[in-house]
Amino acid sequence: MLILQLLVSGIQTGAIYALTAAGFALIFGATRIFHVAHGATFALAGYAFVGLVNGGFGWPLACLGALVLAVAFGLAMDRFVYRPIQRHEGSFFTVFVAAFGVTIMVQSLIEIGFGRSFAAVSTPLTRAHQLLPGLYVAEVFWVAVAAALVLFAAVTLFLERTRLGIGLRALSENPELLRAYGLSARRLSMIAFGLGSALAVPGAVLTAITTGLQPSISAQVMLVSLAASVVGGIGSLRGAALAGLLLGVVENLVVSVLDTQWSSAAGFVVLFAFILFRPSGLFGRAVAR
Amino acid sequence: MLTRRQTLAAAMAAPVAVPLAAPRLARAQQGQPYVVGTLFPMAGPNAEYGGVFTAGVQMALDHIAADRMLGRPVELRAQDSQGTPQGGATGMTKLASVDRANYVLVGFTGVSKAAAPIAARAKVPMVNGGGVGPDLAGLSPYFWNVIPLVNLEVRALLPWLGRSGLKKIALIYVDDPFGNAILAELRRGLPEVGASLVGTFSVPPGSQQFAAVAAKVRDAGADAVYFASYGAQQSQIIKQLRDNGVSQQLLTYSGATLASVAALPEAEGLVFTRQAADWSSDDPVTKRFVTDWRAKHGGDPGSYHQNYYNGTRLFALLAQGLEKQNRPVDGDGLRAELLRVREFAFVGGKASFDDQGCVTMPIEVNKLQGGQYVRLS
Amino acid sequence: MIAYLLNLATLATVFGILAASLNLLIGYAGIFSMAHAVFFGLGAYAGAQIAMLLVPDVLLACLAAAAVAGLLSLCLALPALRVRGEYFVVASLGLQMVAITVFSEAHAVTGGHGGLVGIPPATLFGLNIGDPGAFLLVCLAVLALVLLGIRVLMRGSFGRSLMAIRDSESAAKAFGKDVPRIKTLAVGLGCALAGVAGALFAFYMAFVNVESFTLEQSVLVMAMVIIGGTATLAGPLIGVLLLLLLPAGLSFLTFIPPTEIGAVQQFIYGLAMTLLMIFRPAGIAGLSTGRR
Numbered sequence: 001m002l003i004l005q006l007l008v009s010g011i012q013t014g015a016i017y018a019l020t021a022a023g024f025a026l027i028f029g030a031t032r033i034f035h036v037a038h039g040a041t042f043a044l045a046g047y048a049f050v051g052l053v054n055g056g057f058g059w060p061l062a063c064l065g066a067l068v069l070a071v072a073f074g075l076a077m078d079r080f081v082y083r084p085i086q087r088h089e090g091s092f093f094t095v096f097v098a099a100f101g102v103t104i105m106v107q108s109l110i111e112i113g114f115g116r117s118f119a120a121v122s123t124p125l126t127r128a129h130q131l132l133p134g135l136y137v138a139e140v141f142w143v144a145v146a147a148a149l150v151l152f153a154a155v156t157l158f159l160e161r162t163r164l165g166i167g168l169r170a171l172s173e174n175p176e177l178l179r180a181y182g183l184s185a186r187r188l189s190m191i192a193f194g195l196g197s198a199l200a201v202p203g204a205v206l207t208a209i210t211t212g213l214q215p216s217i218s219a220q221v222m223l224v225s226l227a228a229s230v231v232g233g234i235g236s237l238r239g240a241a242l243a244g245l246l247l248g249v250v251e252n253l254v255v256s257v258l259d260t261q262w263s264s265a266a267g268f269v270v271l272f273a274f275i276l277f278r279p280s281g282l283f284g285r286a287v288a289r
Numbered sequence: 290m291l292t293r294r295q296t297l298a299a300a301m302a303a304p305v306a307v308p309l310a311a312p313r314l315a316r317a318q319q320g321q322p323y324v325v326g327t328l329f330p331m332a333g334p335n336a337e338y339g340g341v342f343t344a345g346v347q348m349a350l351d352h353i354a355a356d357r358m359l360g361r362p363v364e365l366r367a368q369d370s371q372g373t374p375q376g377g378a379t380g381m382t383k384l385a386s387v388d389r390a391n392y393v394l395v396g397f398t399g400v401s402k403a404a405a406p407i408a409a410r411a412k413v414p415m416v417n418g419g420g421v422g423p424d425l426a427g428l429s430p431y432f433w434n435v436i437p438l439v440n441l442e443v444r445a446l447l448p449w450l451g452r453s454g455l456k457k458i459a460l461i462y463v464d465d466p467f468g469n470a471i472l473a474e475l476r477r478g479l480p481e482v483g484a485s486l487v488g489t490f491s492v493p494p495g496s497q498q499f500a501a502v503a504a505k506v507r508d509a510g511a512d513a514v515y516f517a518s519y520g521a522q523q524s525q526i527i528k529q530l531r532d533n534g535v536s537q538q539l540l541t542y543s544g545a546t547l548a549s550v551a552a553l554p555e556a557e558g559l560v561f562t563r564q565a566a567d568w569s570s571d572d573p574v575t576k577r578f579v580t581d582w583r584a585k586h587g588g589d590p591g592s593y594h595q596n597y598y599n600g601t602r603l604f605a606l607l608a609q610g611l612e613k614q615n616r617p618v619d620g621d622g623l624r625a626e627l628l629r630v631r632e633f634a635f636v637g638g639k640a641s642f643d644d645q646g647c648v649t650m651p652i653e654v655n656k657l658q659g660g661q662y663v664r665l666s
Numbered sequence: 667m668i669a670y671l672l673n674l675a676t677l678a679t680v681f682g683i684l685a686a687s688l689n690l691l692i693g694y695a696g697i698f699s700m701a702h703a704v705f706f707g708l709g710a711y712a713g714a715q716i717a718m719l720l721v722p723d724v725l726l727a728c729l730a731a732a733a734v735a736g737l738l739s740l741c742l743a744l745p746a747l748r749v750r751g752e753y754f755v756v757a758s759l760g761l762q763m764v765a766i767t768v769f770s771e772a773h774a775v776t777g778g779h780g781g782l783v784g785i786p787p788a789t790l791f792g793l794n795i796g797d798p799g800a801f802l803l804v805c806l807a808v809l810a811l812v813l814l815g816i817r818v819l820m821r822g823s824f825g826r827s828l829m830a831i832r833d834s835e836s837a838a839k840a841f842g843k844d845v846p847r848i849k850t851l852a853v854g855l856g857c858a859l860a861g862v863a864g865a866l867f868a869f870y871m872a873f874v875n876v877e878s879f880t881l882e883q884s885v886l887v888m889a890m891v892i893i894g895g896t897a898t899l900a901g902p903l904i905g906v907l908l909l910l911l912l913p914a915g916l917s918f919l920t921f922i923p924p925t926e927i928g929a930v931q932q933f934i935y936g937l938a939m940t941l942l943m944i945f946r947p948a949g950i951a952g953l954s955t956g957r958r
Contacts, residue, residue: 101939331928
């Protein structure tokens, strides 16, 4: 029963990871920008949600506020940080360092604004009930799984069926196609950042009500997103989502055999193994140059 | 015994005190302020403590100034320890050699260990009121603790555990000297009260996911769960244990006396040890502290506020004694005075220091009820 | 004041060695490692253990540290041979995260979170160099040697091959360069030098624990190299001075409320990283047009 319980917790954690990693993968797949400030988007959205709920606003409004802030932040990163750097033909590492700098800034702003302590929203939704003897499941588990499935399906539909979606997929590989469709690369990149950042919001809200937030959450989310998108095959949305799920499950299942201390390291061991033995990831195309 | 120590301390202090006395006194007449330094984490996951510690120091300084306890004003200099050894060493060097601090308050184990040798070299007393790992005892002659170390807290909880009928205890602990001290103390002490450890789960300090730990804890079939962690992680452990079906009694130490823990609905019923703090006491020092604290911060003070108030007050008491004897207020003088007086009127009652400069204070068992601390023993 | 300046100077020198060693990877070899603090840490633990168990001789400790860090650099060389670019960055991040757990769990060697306390003052050939001034001189000498060594190496055939691989791996292979060997050597050398810096750090602090070898430290060193300017000799040193002196300088600004000083420092640190990358992507010492 312990294994089943760990699997359930793993899926719940993994669903949150999957959504966040999918957002990252969407942005990377379309723009080839290694958006490590995605963790900061996540933290901002989570704190906005907590702040609004504590400020007496209802949940729908708080979620909306978080969504607006996340999308605005993503767009601002694209417009004011990445675009100027790309104009200079900065290497990917330049982008990486700049985004890292922004992450640090966001974290210190949250510390100044919200204090350094734990922030969470308490709700009966996260209180687990005994489903089977020894198996506890909270409503939030179904919410997380449903949110992940619905959003993932919606994004996939959007990418495969709409003109904009196809344009997004073509952006990094086939600029010719864009011109044929009459789409501007700049507008598509904005859409990628907006949509990708929006995908971080459900994970942020779910984290705010389950594990709770700390200002340093952005670094952790960033690491998980990076790891998931590499394991999934960089740029593959499907891969990132599955890998996020996999990482969540591994982190939880591993404690059935190893000391609890190793839980988070286990995810990175998986990552390392993938890089050494299957660098193209779960669904990767060719390995990076 | 006391007299011999007294002379010994005086003899130790004498060679340094005499040549320095004249210029120091001259400086005093110019009203040059005493410098009290703080070396707390001001950013990062443990920064909540920095704010809490500073609030306690600040109130003590206000009282010291209002009472004109000392012949010179006291100035506060804050250094960010970043919560890391390197930050601690750099901050301490700056406090000792640039700010010329007379006295430094510190709070974290790694920081303390890295900074203590530097403070000892510069003969600046360092006082810890936050870290409770037993490895903080006797770091140097100039390193004192105004917080009872954690073995004392665990020992104080055992009799209550014996009476409570909780037999099987699971432990979640951060794998560092502090957490391991709690592990060792529980392992040794639980059988004495007819209880036992049924599971021990170590977690990394930065970890934020505890659903898996909760599953393991339930699997271990414990009656109660003791957790030993610090900072924001404590709230995360409490919330996630409760969310994931651990309804057993939760136990912990004084680290949980943070406003963020008290405000957490899931923390209801938490049992923890802390220094005796009878806020309704008639003891004048305690009464004044509590009254002013409520007026300023609109709530009851916590143990850390109390400790850092006491730590700062200790400086004023020692320096006052030295001023009265017309002796210079320097590291050796302060140390000699501490070892001479030994007993001080602190917030929370009389406190006594041992040879290593570790405080002993009465410890009580509390329960969190409706956001308030209720005394159980 | 002098003690404080000596402290800053020694730390700056140690970090200078560390940044120079990372520059070897990032700047000359094009291997963007985010796990440099791991090798710094390996060196620190190795040096500390030698000092505590055998003799506190700086030279011996540095050699041991270099050997340990150099050997274990294979953990970094393996992914470096397999993948490049973003993949490698993520691999090194993974290594960093796993290493932190290993450091905190291997109590026998690292002391866990409690760390190693009581590292004796350094000696050199039996001569006591525990005095802060003397120790600074030793560190400066090591830094000079490291810089000289890198300069000589990079001007030689090894350096030319390395940079050729960095700029185009396939072209270098076509010219008959033994790419895996050269890359592995470069990683080994960079990590070994990081180990040397670690051993010096351990002697200087007289206390080491895992908190000095975290991801934040790796990011800090990386930022030093990037902000200063990669593939230049002076760049990393400029970066070190800037980033080490920034918090030190800020702590002199008394108008910042003491409780916010840490957050303000972090904010400025992040802001500096971002602005520099936008307006001077090649770093302060780098050529303003080229990106490497």
